Amino acid sequence: MIFSNIDFNDEEPIYIQIKNNIKDMISKGMFNKGSKLPSTRELSEILNVSRNSVISAFEELKDEGVIHSQKGKGTFVSISNVYKENTWNINWDEKYNKYANLCEELDIVKSEIPWEKDLISFKSISPQGELFDIDEIKKSFLNRISLEGHKLLNYGYAKGYQPLINYLLSYMEDKGVDTSNKDILITNGFTEGLDIILSSFTKSGDTIICENPTHNTAIKLFKVYDLNIVGIDMTDNGMDLEILEKELKNNDVKLSFVVPSYHNPTGIVMRHKERYELYNLMKKYNVPIIEDGFNEELLHTGSHICPIAALDGSSNGVLYIGSFSKVLFPGMRIGWILADKSIINKLESVKRCKNIHVSFLDQAILYDYLNNGSFEKYMKKIKKFYKEKYEFALECVKKYIHTDYIMGEGGLHIFLKLDNINSRELLSRCYEKGVIFMCGDVFYIDDSGHDTLRLGFSRLDFEDIEKGIKIIGSVIDELR
Numbered sequence: 001m002i003f004s005n006i007d008f009n010d011e012e013p014i015y016i017q018i019k020n021n022i023k024d025m026i027s028k029g030m031f032n033k034g035s036k037l038p039s040t041r042e043l044s045e046i047l048n049v050s051r052n053s054v055i056s057a058f059e060e061l062k063d064e065g066v067i068h069s070q071k072g073k074g075t076f077v078s079i080s081n082v083y084k085e086n087t088w089n090i091n092w093d094e095k096y097n098k099y100a101n102l103c104e105e106l107d108i109v110k111s112e113i114p115w116e117k118d119l120i121s122f123k124s125i126s127p128q129g130e131l132f133d134i135d136e137i138k139k140s141f142l143n144r145i146s147l148e149g150h151k152l153l154n155y156g157y158a159k160g161y162q163p164l165i166n167y168l169l170s171y172m173e174d175k176g177v178d179t180s181n182k183d184i185l186i187t188n189g190f191t192e193g194l195d196i197i198l199s200s201f202t203k204s205g206d207t208i209i210c211e212n213p214t215h216n217t218a219i220k221l222f223k224v225y226d227l228n229i230v231g232i233d234m235t236d237n238g239m240d241l242e243i244l245e246k247e248l249k250n251n252d253v254k255l256s257f258v259v260p261s262y263h264n265p266t267g268i269v270m271r272h273k274e275r276y277e278l279y280n281l282m283k284k285y286n287v288p289i290i291e292d293g294f295n296e297e298l299l300h301t302g303s304h305i306c307p308i309a310a311l312d313g314s315s316n317g318v319l320y321i322g323s324f325s326k327v328l329f330p331g332m333r334i335g336w337i338l339a340d341k342s343i344i345n346k347l348e349s350v351k352r353c354k355n356i357h358v359s360f361l362d363q364a365i366l367y368d369y370l371n372n373g374s375f376e377k378y379m380k381k382i383k384k385f386y387k388e389k390y391e392f393a394l395e396c397v398k399k400y401i402h403t404d405y406i407m408g409e410g411g412l413h414i415f416l417k418l419d420n421i422n423s424r425e426l427l428s429r430c431y432e433k434g435v436i437f438m439c440g441d442v443f444y445i446d447d448s449g450h451d452t453l454r455l456g457f458s459r460l461d462f463e464d465i466e467k468g469i470k471i472i473g474s475v476i477d478e479l480r
Ligand SMILES: Cc1ncc(COP(=O)(O)O)c(C=O)c1O
Pocket: 125, 188, 189, 190, 191, 192, 215, 259, 263, 264, 292, 294, 323, 324, 325, 326, 330, 334, 335
């Protein structure tokens, strides 16, 4: 009992000492605003003083606004406990480790020009939110919560929500993947999938091979895991396979990372032939492939191209990472790793160690939405929508921007190379005119790509696409 610690002196009246002690306790945070104090009778017994002394102390504290009484309920503290003499000031800056410092240093969300109202921004390649089926999502939520109730709000399994895993296994089979000896781990989007794989298989100094340029988040993760990154220049059909073979011969490569469909940032879709050749090369040099299949559903033209995972048959050479961040809802943060059963068994423990599991409520809602036919209807709608946008954006680029190097076969972005024009300078001039885009240099691993840029058009309307591209084109002409 904290009151029993009061040591009374002979100099001051008892009631003053009680009052000052209560104020002191409040200022030190021993009582918060709203805390109930003992009654005057109880306190006089605890302190072994007369009840009148306690009553006088309480009256003074009430006059000062420190406490108040509520009829029939008791006496309560009225003020917050601000401890004003706090002088503890740790220098946290010197305590951050290399990992945290690198995460911040490589955080382009902080270093690039942010979106502002009225800017025409070609930075984003996330989906247009107005297209989301909110009514269907509401129905899926109500359906799952009525069927499964509290189970979805309790702890679930690290591997994921089994109906969603089953759905995704047959989804992958439809893509031509042999899933007989495969399993799935549900992850917090592609990003956590890659993080789990890198943290499970790599150590500082290991070599990873990837396309150059490649997805900025992947580069960031390779760097924070202190990997030696070997970037392979790209042709119109993905990695230059001659360069790839040379690098595979000359390096002790631990893993490879490939984005074969709607590669970010180039938008290249590898043809079946090159996928097969790449797969065989990796197999020849025994280098496992991490395949990022994030956007392959958005294929606008031509027939379906199998993921590299489909070429692997019942072998275990490919770790496939899928994500619903582009084709559905990035905010739900749901992705998956498909790999050999024994690998998923191990990665399940890694996932549990990192953050237990992805929200079961979210997984269940997504499963319901996927399973009730809404997904197929939605895919039909967005494929048509993004195809039209892509074709319009491409037409505008060809009309207003004078360059021969235009990459991208659909998806949500177009990639450009502008001979001898620095895209950072272009960006700062365009920014003054109300237009921003993603400079291509952030996707390169070797400090190149200074004359490249990525135009993401998915969230812009047709009018702004044309207006923005016209402005970029006019600034390029000024800089020439
Ligand atoms: C190449 C690539 N892979 C995957 C993703 C999706 O990542 P996540 O699922 O973590 O949102 C993106 C998003 O931009 C991407 O560009």
